[in-house]
Amino acid sequence: MSTHRELREQLGVYALGHGTPAERAALRAHLDGCDQCRAELAALTPLRGRLATVDPDRLDHVPTPPPGLGDRVLAGIAAEHATAQRAAAQHAAVPLRRRRWAPAAAAAGIAAAGFGVGWLVRPVPSPPPLEPVAVQVAVPEVEATADVVPHTWGMEVQLHGAGFTAGEVYRAQVVEDDGRVVSAGEFLGTGPAEMVCNLNSSVLRQDAASFAVLDSSGSVVLTSSL
Known part of the structure; x- marks a missing residue:
């Protein structure tokens, strides 16, 4: 366990391309038999290009949401609520045979709107660096x-x-x-x-x-x- 912990602490150095040839060879040998360390290295490797731009003075800074995000989400919810109310009003005037389809259509519309809002605010991964x-x-x-x-x-x-x-x-x-x-x-x-x-x-x-x-x-x- 002590050796595993020591090798795991070197994953960041290995991902950045540092370490002596002997250290890197030892870590490669360890990675061949350790699923946990391979998974951790896989998570660290895409961050190599960004680590060089990290400002140590901003490590405790918590990023804020984009301006207006909350207003856009609330506006979308209000629009869907208004649509649902209109659908309910129209439902009262629809013959009984057609009313059976109205709840399903309204639910599908709300689900689609929810998906659309989620798609707009989803985190978009950065393209791989060239x-x-x-x-x-x-x-x-x-x-x-x-x-x-x-x-x-x-x-x-x-x-x-x-x-x-x-x-x-x-x-x-x-x-x-x-x-x-x-x-x-x-x-x-x-x-x-x-x-x-x-x-x-x-x-x-x-x-x-x-x-x-x-x-x-x-x-x-x-x-x-x-």
Whole structure:
């Protein structure tokens, strides 16, 4: 339990890409067998980009709701109440055969309105951060740019390019800090036509040292140091 607690306290440091190689290796080994720590690391990893902007002097600050939020919600409730009253008045004038459907219709309208209010005030998650990275192209015909997207399950490389030989299979790979090479998928060249390719790897962003694209003969087409 003492070792588990000590390793768990290092999850924040690991998520930020810090720690000695020996410490990171020990924590990776622990994560292989600890569901609890893997889940906690998955929750910490998306926050890496935001931690650098945290102001320690504002940690105790409690954010306030958007201006006018309460008024908008109350106005929506009042509008639905008025609609329900009108429906009740109309109900009194409707023949008995049609009255059986009125309660269901009113309930459906109120439920739909409640869903609409909830949808408007729901918290909207921020899009994943794009990290532009420099690309070194080894083939003159190829033009390419790339962005890296960190995920809890690994790392995504969004590759934009043109000039890859049409129909040829290209292979992408990510190299970890310790030299291990991990596949990031394959794609077909589209010739001069511009393409956008999302390449996925199980390597976490903080553990990635570089990525490369190789042609069908194994020759390096482009690389990027991370």
